[in-house]
Amino acid sequence: MNQEWAAPSKSQHAYLWLKERIAGEELTPGYRLVLASIADELDMSVVPVREAIRRLEAEGLVTFERNVGARVSMIDDTGYRHSMESLAILEGAATALAARHLTADDLRHARELNRRLVESLDDFDPRLFTSVNHAFHSVLFAACQNTRLLALVEAEWVRLGHLRDSTFSFVPGRAQESVREHEVLLDLIETGAPLPDIERAARGHRSATLAAYLSHEHPDGLPAAL
Amino acid sequence: MNQEWAAPSKSQHAYLWLKERIAGEELTPGYRLVLASIADELDMSVVPVREAIRRLEAEGLVTFERNVGARVSMIDDTGYRHSMESLAILEGAATALAARHLTADDLRHARELNRRLVESLDDFDPRLFTSVNHAFHSVLFAACQNTRLLALVEAEWVRLGHLRDSTFSFVPGRAQESVREHEVLLDLIETGAPLPDIERAARGHRSATLAAYLSHEHPDGLPAAL
DNA sequence: GTGGTACGGATCGTATATTATCCCTGGAAG
DNA sequence: CTTCCAGGGATAATATACGATCCGTACCAC
Numbered sequence: 001m002n003q004e005w006a007a008p009s010k011s012q013h014a015y016l017w018l019k020e021r022i023a024g025e026e027l028t029p030g031y032r033l034v035l036a037s038i039a040d041e042l043d044m045s046v047v048p049v050r051e052a053i054r055r056l057e058a059e060g061l062v063t064f065e066r067n068v069g070a071r072v073s074m075i076d077d078t079g080y081r082h083s084m085e086s087l088a089i090l091e092g093a094a095t096a097l098a099a100r101h102l103t104a105d106d107l108r109h110a111r112e113l114n115r116r117l118v119e120s121l122d123d124f125d126p127r128l129f130t131s132v133n134h135a136f137h138s139v140l141f142a143a144c145q146n147t148r149l150l151a152l153v154e155a156e157w158v159r160l161g162h163l164r165d166s167t168f169s170f171v172p173g174r175a176q177e178s179v180r181e182h183e184v185l186l187d188l189i190e191t192g193a194p195l196p197d198i199e200r201a202a203r204g205h206r207s208a209t210l211a212a213y214l215s216h217e218h219p220d221g222l223p224a225a226l
Numbered sequence: 227m228n229q230e231w232a233a234p235s236k237s238q239h240a241y242l243w244l245k246e247r248i249a250g251e252e253l254t255p256g257y258r259l260v261l262a263s264i265a266d267e268l269d270m271s272v273v274p275v276r277e278a279i280r281r282l283e284a285e286g287l288v289t290f291e292r293n294v295g296a297r298v299s300m301i302d303d304t305g306y307r308h309s310m311e312s313l314a315i316l317e318g319a320a321t322a323l324a325a326r327h328l329t330a331d332d333l334r335h336a337r338e339l340n341r342r343l344v345e346s347l348d349d350f351d352p353r354l355f356t357s358v359n360h361a362f363h364s365v366l367f368a369a370c371q372n373t374r375l376l377a378l379v380e381a382e383w384v385r386l387g388h389l390r391d392s393t394f395s396f397v398p399g400r401a402q403e404s405v406r407e408h409e410v411l412l413d414l415i416e417t418g419a420p421l422p423d424i425e426r427a428a429r430g431h432r433s434a435t436l437a438a439y440l441s442h443e444h445p446d447g448l449p450a451a452l
Numbered sequence: 453g454t455g456g457t458a459c460g461g462a463t464c465g466t467a468t469a470t471t472a473t474c475c476c477t478g479g480a481a482g
Numbered sequence: 483c484t485t486c487c488a489g490g491g492a493t494a495a496t497a498t499a500c501g502a503t504c505c506g507t508a509c510c511a512c
Contacts, residue, residue: 009495009496010495010496011495011496044496044497045496045497045498046497047495047496047497047498048495048496066503067502067503067504068503068504068505
């Protein structure tokens, strides 16, 4: 009597549940993750919860201290900068590798998303903007054939997603600039520009967002090279 | 009465033990990892072993199938190619970011390692070559200030390390070319070449190794773009 | 008042036990 | 000869139980 509706393992369930809460900011950085409480809440024993947390730890979303417990990863400016820089590199490459595989439909979809970004500039909601922004970039790099690279990009987005809600909350002015750069990027792809140009544009786009944040928070800091 | 000798958790111990075995090819790809056997061998219960395996899973070293068990990740050509391509991108960027931070000592050390690579070309041992090769590149990118990027690079090396012993076993001719490219790369760094040039050289170096492998295994395959 | 120490609650770490699932093998039906 | 089904062994998944460790607090000595 096979239950067709598939039984997701409890471990998996706990993993997804936690990840969701972390991404959704219900569990903010520094939040203490107590095994027993979570197990209780999810109506399971602590064993699956432990495994879920181990996986999250390996992904860098939570930090663990022996005999003390887990907490949602704290993010300092350095970590944020490093992650953004890494994402710039990964996403830039993925976008370039995907460029030649984008269909006309994909590009239409991307332009539509960017149009929504433009519209949202009035009555600005950083949360919404970030979400649509992610969708926009996802369209552009999802066609990348290199699944490993894709996984790395997605992992970095998740990492950042829970660390800072949105750079755009901090530097509202960056949003306008951002959507313009999106158009440039789309044009490059559509006209079949050389891949290195596309990569440079995509990387530069994210680096610029990072730079905007850094110069806003630390006006006297040095800009990142490369 | 604090025991100074530190008590590494069993979970940690199992994790390191397995990782070691996998890296050392004692556990080859496809090898079945049975919880009870491992627990027995390490003189512990299955719980810590499960956690260790979960961590390895998150790192991509083992694959897991629900209710079936874990096995050391199989690597197909596609996976290998994707991983190498990703490494090319990551390592290229890390090397460029590290370039300005390398000391004269670092460069001396790197040249010394490359000298050893040259020497080893007679009486060629792919295993040794790969190992020293890793050391060489480690020196070049270790000075990268972006710890996140560094972690990604190292993770990818580990991934590849256990998947294929060495590309150089398959394409011996590549080794000579490789050490020459090392010299070029070192010269670029030493003369303070523009970072994009350094990045391109470092990325191209690894891409070339991948290409050599691919064209050797699949002479009719298409070369990777970018 | 300050420092240290001892106790206790909270929480983690691991072992053991129980249940669920898969896969293989063998036999019977067609 | 092939196909299907049943049963059993192997193994994973989870629950429960117990011991170990940490950390905060209160008490005592000085």
